[in-house]
Amino acid sequence: MIIERNIHLQKLIEGKHNGMIKVVTGIRRSGKSFLLFTLFVNHLKEQGVTSDHIIGIDLEDRRNKSLRDPDALLQYIDGKMKDDNMYYILIDEIQHVPEFEDVLNSYLKVENADVYVTGSNSKFLSKDVITEFRGRGDEIKIGPLTFREYMSVFEGTRDSAFEEYLIYGGLPKVALLTDRKKKVSYLKGLFEKVYLTDIKERYKIKNDDDLSELIDVLASSIGGLTNPSKLENTFATVKHSNITHQTLKAYLDILQEVYLVEKSVRYDIKGRRYIDTPSKFYFTDLGLRNARIGFRQFEVTHLMENLIYNELRARGMEVDVGVVTQNAKDENGVSVRKQLEVDFVCNQGGKRYYIQSALRLPTEEKREQELRSLKLIDDNFQKYVITEDPISMYQDNNGVVFMNIYEFLLNDHILNE
Secondary structure, eight states: OOOOOOOHHHHHHHHSSSSSSSEEEEEETSHHHHHIIIHHHHHHHTTOOOOGGGEOOOOOOGGGGGGSSSSHHHHHHHHHHHHHHHEEEEEOOOSSTTHHHHHHTTTOOOEEEEEEEOOTTTOOOOHHHHHTTTTTTEEEEEOSSHHHHHTTTTTTHHHHHHHHHHHHHHHHHHHHHHHHHHHHHHHHHHIIIIIHHHHHEEEETOOOOOHHHHHHHHHHHTTEEEEHHHHHHHEEEOOOOOOHHHHHHHHHHHHHHTTTTEEEEEETTTTTTTEEEEEEEEOOHHHHHHHTTTTTTOOOHHHHHHHHHHHHTTOOEEEEEEEEEEEEOOTTOOOOEEEEEEEOOOOOEEEEEEEESOOOOOSHHHHHHHHHHHTTOOSSSSEEEEEOOOOOOOTTTTEEEEEHHHHHHHHHGGGGG
């Protein structure tokens, strides 16, 4: 079954013939190879590119083991290029080739060569793209399925799809499995046998108890503010561990490098500055998060917040946690300064959006609580409240737009309407 990945496919299409090496990265099992070798190849053929001008090489395939030698790979590709027309060179799992950067860089000055590669995230990460290609690599990150992509293959109601997506996430194979027990088994095995193994091998971690505990802590507190020092105290008092905040910071960096979590930093909206710490951490895939803690702690409020964050990132936005300072007086009439939170400050080009995630708005009091921080923002950027309540999109007297979660998830352009 074909699952369309239009957001990521469009990024590949926009990168054609840009003189750079297109590197598809992302969390394991998110569909990097499918994007490149099925969806992108189909696009090329629809544009009239003939099969003999698409050079596809799967280095995971043992039949191509000889091509893992850099000189053999170079010779093989050169032998396929027979004329001056454009050739599209697609290589899967490039990290199997020693000195692969030399091979790829060899085609940067070949005018009729357009190069695309994928790399395993155990040995090929964002920082590797930056280091190895030094401005000559164009990274295209792919994540799990968005809810809209998930719905395209889900057989059932929209509400049922939303429930399953919150529980089992959006990895393509999980979306295509119909048996819930198989989904659980696949996700648990993937976390233990693939992701943790990747981390241990790349970073040579022998005693991974603290790393495992850290993952559990992050999984249990998605949407919560934290930092290495705070985590150090937690490990000392609750886990009776003497792990340092420096080591915890290193572990947090690793979890981001292998795309398991993303960090969202705080931004002082009125002061127009970033606040280094504490930050929030969101899981790239909710199914993996839930599998890690045995599918317990199913707090829909926090899961929906994580889901909205992932959707915003899939749409190419930079997403921060907003902070607004309010001057008020306590019950004794003493002036106090309170910090109110805006769930997401989203930036894309010259556009900015402020977004609150609110599972339910059952009372006027709850509604005002969600609006409190938004009302303190005095610029002209659009403000939104996204809720699971069955409402049609409307704008209130404060200029805040309220919308249902499905309106948001199923319309890629709704924030611009």
